[in-house]
Amino acid sequence: MNGCSYIFYTPEYQYEGMPHGEMCGDLMPFYENGVYTFLYLYKYCIYAVETKDFVHYDNFRIVLQNGTPLEQDWHAATGSVCKCQGLYYFYYTGFCEGNRGEKGKYEQGILRAVSKDLLTWEKDKTFAFYPDEEHFAGRHWRDPHVFWNETEKKYMMLITACEKDGDKNRSGCTAVYVSDDILNWEYYDTICSPRIYPTMECQDCFELNGKWYLTYSSYEKQWETKYKIADSFHGPWITPMWDDKFDGRDFYAAKTVSDGKSRYLVGWQSIRKDCKNDGQYVWGGNVIVHELIQRENGELGVKLPDTIRQEFKIPLTHNIVPKCGKWDIGRVINGKAQDGFGHIEISPMKNVCMIKAVLRWTKETQAVGIMFHIDGARMEQWCQLRLEISHNKIVFERSGKTEKDQFFDEERPIHFRMEQYAEITLLTSNDIVVVYVDDVALCGRCYAYTAGHTGVFVEYGEVQIDEFEVFEGKEQNRIVKNSAE
Incomplete structure (x- = not known):
């Protein structure tokens, strides 16, 4: 078998034109x-x-x-x-x-x-x-x-x-x-x-x-x-x-x-x-x-x-680079973007990795979230997990949006905590993305993306990054890579 036997099992590679019934x-x-x-x-x-x-x-x-x-x-x-x-x-x-x-x-x-x-x-x-x-x-x-x-x-x-x-x-x-x-x-x-x-x-x-x-x-x-x-x-x-x-x-x-x-x-x-x-x-x-x-x-x-x-225990070294908005970098990182979008890169990532973060926001903030697979001089490539505070939902988005059939953002409703913070765990495995925001899950796909970098963004408001770590797995050599890598 030529599939994946590491975390996200499947018996076969993905490939163009794959017929019904070839995966799990x-x-x-x-x-x-x-x-x-x-x-x-x-x-x-x-x-x-x-x-x-x-x-x-x-x-x-x-x-x-x-x-x-x-x-x-x-x-x-x-x-x-x-x-x-x-x-x-x-x-x-x-x-x-x-x-x-x-x-x-x-x-x-x-x-x-x-x-x-x-x-x-x-x-x-x-x-x-x-x-x-x-x-x-x-x-x-x-x-x-x-x-x-x-x-x-x-x-x-x-x-x-x-x-x-x-x-x-x-x-x-x-x-x-x-x-x-x-x-x-x-x-x-x-x-x-x-x-x-x-x-x-x-x-x-x-x-x-x-x-x-x-x-x-x-x-x-x-x-x-x-x-x-x-x-x-x-x-x-x-x-x-x-x-x-x-x-x-x-x-x-x-x-x-x-x-x-x-x-x-x-x-x-x-x-x-x-x-x-x-x-x-x-x-x-x-x-x-x-x-x-x-x-x-x-x-x-x-x-x-x-x-x-517990499989993801090897931390990747931070490489913090503010990109837009105002950022105060200390024991915790604080960011402001009152006029729109602001983001900061924090760490490189691997095709297979886990991101663990705790984000806080002010009452008037419209959205905060995790950015990952960031790449390109003008951020031509990116994925993001949006916490849309005022809409009580989480959304998974990708760069390169089109109006083609079946192309839309995956989303889930959520009750955000009254204390205005969220614990986030995000797993990537080549094209697979699985996210947990508190006790709400959302999975998606992002094909043909390079590993790139990861970080945090804020829209029309303020964010405080209490925790942000990226981990790779203990046994990366066991991975049978998907064709998307």
């Missing part, structure tokens, strides 16, 4: 004995890779070969792994496009495979679970998520389904089936049917400190990974008032996994067509792992997993 798709994480196994979609089959720290990935292997065009799993797709009485059960989706419109056949069906060791899997040819048209429409029937519900003392299977008599693009719902033995299933309930989405894909469900969470992905507006909250598994499932997403529109099909102490959200970050900044989003990408945080009000935020943060 729909991660299905499973944890046991200190090892996270990520099953994922690749080339219409199911593959797996392992990690102990979300930094290094190995033991790449195929899990299930797809079937023939006459079999239900002509394309093997999303599901989940659950262990019962020493055996591992993988419930997954079988797509057979040739069945579309054929009487008595279904394009989507739920299938099962069994393993003794998570390495060798055998398809259970005796099992096929087709759409339950007594309770649901036969249109969508996929993404089985199986877990043990300690409250109900039963195995639960969540299924991406549609209301039986619902409107075509508003009938996405969560079907639930139950089992005592993980083998035989019966209808239980429909726990979430908001009449908003065409589907609620790649669902997951878990309890945390007395609250229940239902995560899912949808594409009614754009690719988004979302969640709902309830006081019990039965609902009602409520949408968080301020923000129901975990990341931006690059991040999709995420599911969670727990080691018994922390819970992580594992999804993929989309690549762009032809590896260009103005290219359309392409299905599949690199692995992104966020650690979930439960806020005081029960809503969820995310942070960078500690194991990834």
